[in-house]
Amino acid sequence: MGSAVKIVVISDTHMPKKARHLPDRLLTDLEDCDYIIHAGDWQTMELYKELQQFGPVIGVAGNVDGPELNSLLKTKEILRAGDFLIGIVHGHGTGNTTEKRALESFKDDMVDCIVYGHSHIPVLKEINGVIVFNPGSPTDKRRQQEFSYGILTVGEDLRAEHIFLKRKIEIDIGKL
Template sequence: MKVIIVSDTHIPKKAKVLPNRLLQELEEADCIIHAGDWQAKEVFHELQQYGKLYGVSGNVDGEDIKQLMPEKQVVEANGWKIGIVHGHGDKKTTEKRAVEAFNEHVDIIVFGHSHLPVLKFTGKTMLFNPGSVTDKRKLPYYSFGKLILDDEIHAEHVFFKN
């Protein structure tokens, strides 16, 4: 199962459209995860055209997105439990807030907010932040994530110039 992970799209503030590099990968996706800060409902509708869409709302999302997406959720994909949260809040790091958002065991925690790509483990749980496809901040490249979920997890970031 191929899962494409995005976060912090911030459309139309940081870009008018989703980048072509992401759209190419979406063509072959079994499902998509968006970890918040969509900023426009149009992003939801566009991603939905590519397949099953899971996501959460972020700190810059308005009521229109908050009505569509919860603040956090746990989904199952091909036998793997994935916790999704944006990761914003006060005190602590974004990663710490993401980990503390889930009381139950999950195999993967997908989060956003920082725009910084992360792939590491805390105990037996993978932490994955895809970065941003529209707002790389001080990083050299834009990024999104790709998970292949089978008997094992293959996770990677896709880095690209816009």
Template sequence: MPSIFRIGVLSDTHMPRMAKKLPNELLKGLQSVDLIIHAGDWSNESVYEALQEIAPVEGVAGNADSEGIIERFGLSKLLLIEGHRLGIVHGHGTKGTTESRAINTFADQKVDCIIFGHSHIPVMKQIGDVLLFNPGSPTDKRRQSHFSYGIIELNNGVLNAQHVFYENKND
């Protein structure tokens, strides 16, 4: 394993409705990652296949995904990577906010970071010992000013996350 383990984080690709292909800016940014995590609403399994050509892929299904994607990935999962416990969930549902649903999914488990999607709104906030991280969307920014994805770096027991923003999904 490298001394710094890099994870590309994305959600809500909604392909092919929101984009015919993954944006070049995203693909360039993922070239140096060791793992890719997708937090749901792939909308098409071709997204998995394209990402798998870059790095191993983990993920969960969202509310816009088919039964096949739900069966393949499940609705939530907990990954242990480099000593860090990463919870992944899309965050859809009917009670509370997207953030509260994501937090409640892992309420009975020890996690260092909860990765979620659904809202298309980039979020990075610390709640106690847990980092809450939504990468936004690389293809469907909705009311956001930019398209986005995330990078999480695990380095000697330290977890650092950042958003990567860009303006054009077609470049």
């Protein structure tokens, strides 16, 4: 396999309710990525269309997404990147924790990584040889200290990392 594949992983953007724009650091990472994963709760179609300008988007519908997104997106996806399979699900539902619901979604699939959202809580761990990854949210940190998103790097191995942002910076030039 040639050079590493860079996948930007985001979730729970809730746009435009929680932000009008994605953070600059995230936009910079999107400029040179190979794929974009969105693990649900986009809120509107506009973000889907915006992300498509940067590269192939693989996303799932979340519990706040409208009819247009729900008709376009499934609730579960599996992306093949190099020699690895990445499962994607939002993680909403009833009973159990968000993480356990995400794991349950892929119990019959041989995946190397499970990406999920919903909780807005960044998670990176390994369970039975599977990377379990929640990127957090770049626009709605809720009770977290920082906004966050993730990057998966696929080469000889599969690596996941969080990018933490102290704050989202939004400047409305009309108000300056």
